[in-house]
Amino acid sequence: MSQTNDTPAMLAINNLECSRGDRTLFRQLSYSINAGQCLHIVGANGSGKTTLLRSVAGLVYSPKGKIQWQGENIQSNPSYQSTMIYLGHSEGLKNELTSVENLEFYSCLDGHSDQSHVDGDLAQMGILECADLTANKLSFGQRRRLAFARLLHSKAKLWILDEPFTGIDDAGRALIETICVEHLDAQGMILLTNHRTLSQSRLAPSLAVLDLMDFQSSLDHS
Amino acid sequence: MSQTNDTPAMLAINNLECSRGDRTLFRQLSYSINAGQCLHIVGANGSGKTTLLRSVAGLVYSPKGKIQWQGENIQSNPSYQSTMIYLGHSEGLKNELTSVENLEFYSCLDGHSDQSHVDGDLAQMGILECADLTANKLSFGQRRRLAFARLLHSKAKLWILDEPFTGIDDAGRALIETICVEHLDAQGMILLTNHRTLSQSRLAPSLAVLDLMDFQSSLDHS
Amino acid sequence: MNLINAFFSSIWGFLNRSFHRLGSPREFFKISNYATPIFGLLFTVLTGYGAYLGLFVAPADYQQGDSYRIIFVHVPSAWLSLFIYMVMATASAIGLIWRMKMAFVVAICSAPIGAAFTFLALVTGSLWGAPIWGTWWEWDARLTSELILLFVYWGIMAVYYAFDERQTAERAMALLAIVGVVIVPIIHYSVEWWSSLHQGATVFRDGGPAMPASMLTPLLLMALGFTFFYGYVLFLRARNMVLDQERKSRWVRELVKSSRATGEAQ
């Protein structure tokens, strides 16, 4: 893993080990990400990608290893939390609220005092026609798009995206890629998983790949 | 749509129209599928693919149009229900039961009197190591694989699969394609959606594509 | 023999046809154009005459004086609260079995009216009970089961408004209405099954009504009048609902257009 040691990395994972039940998923995982980088985590089903992302988001705590943001531990660190967004398989949308209301809530939660951008965001994600439908009526892909609309005006530096392209059609995929590229250009960071290679995508230039396999092989040695 | 009118189609969709709320999703959709065919339904997010599949599965009832299986309406038609399997986004797995128990239940439900094949099925889907984990501990991809294990010994002729490849890694995708091809070779039928084209996949030879766009354009004329 | 057969089959045919005509929202709307004012008129005449007879002509009760006159409101509204429930349950069953849209409309439009009559029966009953029994509320079988009927009505309305897909809402409501029908015999027979404060069957009982004709006539007139009132309000509500449900259909659009045109002409 090529790391330049002179500039302090924004996000540093140090010797992380994650276990679930009796099973150790990966061990001695170290990696750091700098501004403008996109890290693509690959691995077979059940290899621990989601667990890694959730650890970095602070949702799973593992006693072994360290995850640091600008030199500070991420656990209950508000300055980290306010600069990080995690989007996983469950989108955190309330079925009873409309698309607009859902997005407005997250916009408030992310600290925007003004919600006028919400309609524009929905339009940009191509779901303006569903603005007043409650979320349980949305199609699978429309839900995913709604969840991603939150990224459009976020001030977060670090995006953690678990399989962002599931259920999204080709147009949507291009859209999300564009949004990600813009974020990276603005010195943002992305951590994502995807089962297909991204080397053909627009993200390729700033892409780094981390294969969880590499940290499982060490399991056999020990 | 090229249809040979002399052999009666196994599954015939006739002038189907589906609406949700005030919106008509598609109209005058007619299509028939014969043994050994795989129909790939394409369309943008929210165009109504899932609704179409659920209609064919008998979960959504639309008063306009007809869906027939071997000349009989599919509504509460046990002989149809016993030859059809629908796998959607929610897998129907009980979080509190282990993989084996979940699979055994569905095997019983599908009418198998003997459950000895269950372990082999799990092994074939590459999730034997999770056999005794309760389903809530499985990773996203492992859940999907478990749901697909049900297909391995099913006697159903018609498989209705909504985005079967979501969350599944490359090895799993190859596996599922193989299973599908075998099913088609045994004169089975498949109805599926997928956001990526399948023309490169092993399913290509028996593939037909139905674009929902074609049945939306007619909406503007009326 | 043939004649009788022909007679019955023509009656059956007529019923069948009118059933189907009523089943179509458009036909219903046409019929209701005439029926609504007729029902309204009958309601006014019958209730007016009944009230006149009841309040001014019928003699005062030798025990209760004039306070008994509340019977002319209490009994009809109590009867109607049960009658409307039966109508609602029947309509629900028809809707579920024959997938008939209008039946659901009738059922769901009946619910608030039925609830209102139940409420009226409760209020008039307790107003009447205050002087007669010396208490305005008692936890007795008839009174309590009538209160439960009010909750069943509310539950049915709550279920209808809890779903936002109309088809689902209608069918769910209909199912509940059918299940809830057990409450009706319980209310009706409660006075016999449990010893109750409330008096037993007075009008429809073996051996004829235990009531002088001077009281019975206004009572029956009022009951008939209330029934027409129910029909009147039902038609009004159902018309609104049908228009709303069919707002996208051609005949409603034409209706709107033509009424606009006449509005402009005037």
Place this chain on the structure above:
Amino acid sequence: MAQNTFYLFARREWQLLFRNTSALVQPLCFFIIIALMFPLSLPAENELLTRIGGGVIWVSAVLATLLGLESMFRSDYHDGALEQWLISPRSLPLAMLGKVFAHWSCTGLLLALFAPLLCMTFRIPPDQIWVLFLGLMLGTPSLSLIGAIGAALTVTLHRGGVLLAIIILPLFIPILIFGAGMVTQQAIGGSTASQLYALAAILVLALTLSPFAIAAALRTTIN
């Protein structure tokens, strides 16, 4: 295959219930706690408790059943299992009968078996305890069967639990009246036969009709 369907669903439900043994005794605990709340919140007089004890136990049984009903179909709805039952060729009413039976065996049956013990702490005389037990054995299956209709109707709704209570409690009330009435009758030395027959009639009705109503309700709400 028909008998199988009943057994298949009952077994699955038992599997789920026995998975965490604490879930198994929960309705029972709940029943006891509710019943015990009354002695705590009433003026302390022995004779009062003996008089109202039967009623309190019946109310607690109804509430305990109600609390268990809420979750009856909810998780099956959320994880898509319900859909699978709907489109399976198995008879849905029979399947639901199996499910309700398993459910009852871990709530109503347990409550009924335990109620006599509770009665003793309220110092209810043995003849009344016997009547109460009989009433609960006849009444609780109807509660589960009727309640399942409500659970099926509200399964797709947010905050369905409270709506469930509102639509179902009025239907429970006749059973409650007959069941508690039996105890009161016994206490004053009257005949309990009419209430007993009424409870039995309700049970027969519920057993034959409610499986179909549950199935119809599920077919209505899932689409």
Place this chain on the structure above:
Amino acid sequence: MAQNTFYLFARREWQLLFRNTSALVQPLCFFIIIALMFPLSLPAENELLTRIGGGVIWVSAVLATLLGLESMFRSDYHDGALEQWLISPRSLPLAMLGKVFAHWSCTGLLLALFAPLLCMTFRIPPDQIWVLFLGLMLGTPSLSLIGAIGAALTVTLHRGGVLLAIIILPLFIPILIFGAGMVTQQAIGGSTASQLYALAAILVLALTLSPFAIAAALRTTIN
């Protein structure tokens, strides 16, 4: 921003509650129905009802609160909203206080306001009604606050509802004893001050501590 968090979460909860207006009156209906079950299941004597009325209303209030608690965090857990709150920079205790406040305003507050009417049908004398009302106003917020801790602890569990009831009801019992005790005291002409102070003390404690307990419980159970 701090005040905002409270308001943000309270408003969201209200939005959800007001979405279907029937959900709003449901806890109230439930309260009434429970309270109604008693007169139906007890021997018919006027004086009996007047004596136990206060206790019955308190028990009903506790149960109505309990039923509403079950769904408090459940849907937020299933749709992933809870995760998002946990990793947001907002103060979680404050957010939870907002949520509980909105929840209480549509359950406990409504119940307390409605209880006097119910009391009248039980023929409870006005001075006792007043005491009961005061007790409910002080007691129900504590019920909601303490109950939310239990709801947070059991949110990830299948059939959590019943477990919730079991771990929370014992904690509710002190409140119930003081609240119902106040009414009994008033009935026999005693002083109600000590119970009043106890309820107030519990409320202050619950207000200051339980938001942190709720937040801690959520952090523990979600991972």
